[in-house]
Amino acid sequence: MNEEMVQELAQYSLAKGLPWLKFNFDAQKLTLIVDNHLLSTYRACPTAFMEMHVEGYHPKPGYGVPNLRRWYLDFGIVFHKMVEIYYKEFRNETFNMVEWASVTGYKLWNESNLDAYSQHPEFHAIGGFKGFCGLLLQYASRFKSENEKFRVLGTEIAFGKNREIPIYRGEYIEIYLAGRMDVIVDDGYFIMPMDHKTTGSFRRDPLERYLLDDGPTGYILALKHILPEYVPEEMILKRDCSRILINMISKSVPKDNPMDRFRRLPIYKSEAQLITYKERTIATVMALLEDVYRFSQTKSVPRDTSHCTNWFFDKCPYYDIHRQSDLAGEQATKSNGYVKLPLWDTENIALT
Numbered sequence: 001m002n003e004e005m006v007q008e009l010a011q012y013s014l015a016k017g018l019p020w021l022k023f024n025f026d027a028q029k030l031t032l033i034v035d036n037h038l039l040s041t042y043r044a045c046p047t048a049f050m051e052m053h054v055e056g057y058h059p060k061p062g063y064g065v066p067n068l069r070r071w072y073l074d075f076g077i078v079f080h081k082m083v084e085i086y087y088k089e090f091r092n093e094t095f096n097m098v099e100w101a102s103v104t105g106y107k108l109w110n111e112s113n114l115d116a117y118s119q120h121p122e123f124h125a126i127g128g129f130k131g132f133c134g135l136l137l138q139y140a141s142r143f144k145s146e147n148e149k150f151r152v153l154g155t156e157i158a159f160g161k162n163r164e165i166p167i168y169r170g171e172y173i174e175i176y177l178a179g180r181m182d183v184i185v186d187d188g189y190f191i192m193p194m195d196h197k198t199t200g201s202f203r204r205d206p207l208e209r210y211l212l213d214d215g216p217t218g219y220i221l222a223l224k225h226i227l228p229e230y231v232p233e234e235m236i237l238k239r240d241c242s243r244i245l246i247n248m249i250s251k252s253v254p255k256d257n258p259m260d261r262f263r264r265l266p267i268y269k270s271e272a273q274l275i276t277y278k279e280r281t282i283a284t285v286m287a288l289l290e291d292v293y294r295f296s297q298t299k300s301v302p303r304d305t306s307h308c309t310n311w312f313f314d315k316c317p318y319y320d321i322h323r324q325s326d327l328a329g330e331q332a333t334k335s336n337g338y339v340k341l342p343l344w345d346t347e348n349i350a351l352t
């Protein structure tokens with residue numbers, strides 16, 4: 001990418017208001033603040049990335065996909081908020097587990113209007129709000145204060161806004177990592193992020209799904225950078241910071257033992273893996289920039305059609321646009337069935 005292209009991209013970004021792509025006038029560089037959602041959307045299908053993160057198109061309710069927002073995302077957000085509250089308060093004498101699960105749980109469930117997904121198979125698998133409340137009580141019982149042999153160092157840790165995690169600084173381009181950790185814990189040997197992943201049910205070895213996932217690797221890299229904000233340096237020197245804990249939660253209840261719906265998986269990443277993660281991220285971002293440039297010139301960008309009917313276990317939200325035979329058809333479909341929503345802002349992440 002040469003200086004002229006960078007200048008053109010900077011102007012394009014300004015005109016489109018892309019929150020994740022800015023021009024740093026002091027450094028005279030294009031600044032990208034990327035997170036796992038942005039990168040994984042691009043890797044899944046560059047064309048979907050343009051529709052979602054450059055144009056901001058999202059399907060209207062009932063148009064091609066069941067809802068404006070997705071059950072998986074909305075349920076995950078509510079669950080993440082609940083566990084963040086849990087780890088903030090669970091060691092307080094005044095913490096009331098039943099109140100947390102029922103009153104707070106109901107409040108967040110309602111605020112996100114999760115009952116709107118009552119037709120979704122996973123809504124039935126979990127048993128609606130009553131089942132959700134039961135899941136929370138089971139969680140608090142399985143991971144009760146006496147069982148958790150660690151100290152909570154922080155909850156809801158968003159990073160990226162202050163560009164704390166540099167991935168690349170080149171002549172014309174700089175890349176930073178953004179994200180949000182649920183919890184940071186210290187078990188006396190390791191200081192590590194603890195993340196939560198909800199899934200329909202456990203099939204095969206649940207660790208397989210996250211062992212190669214770039215998201216957890218990014219968290220470990222980020223933790224190493226931001227840790228001095230949370231603990232004194234002497235403490236960091238005495239601990240290893242090369243792990244992440246993944247708490248996996250099955251939405252459906254296993255028949256043999258209901259408590260089998262929780263698994264805690266530690267994942268280790270070596271320095272070599274962190275280096276290759278950075279290299280992969282740089283390669284993805286450079287390809288992404290080339291494609292955004294192409295898109296800004298109204299040229300076609302690549303598609304990965306293997307995701308058209310399997311977009312994170314569902315039909316791709318842009319399927320109805322891209323099955324049209326010409327641009328006029330695509331435009332008509334967008335006007336009738338899609339709305340433009342605010343673009344994903346990696347510096348102001350509510351939850352990922």
Ligand code: SF4
Pocket residue numbers: 045047048049303304305306307308309316317318319320322
């Ligand atoms: S429908 Fe297929 S080609 Fe179109 S954005 Fe989705 S995955 Fe990409």
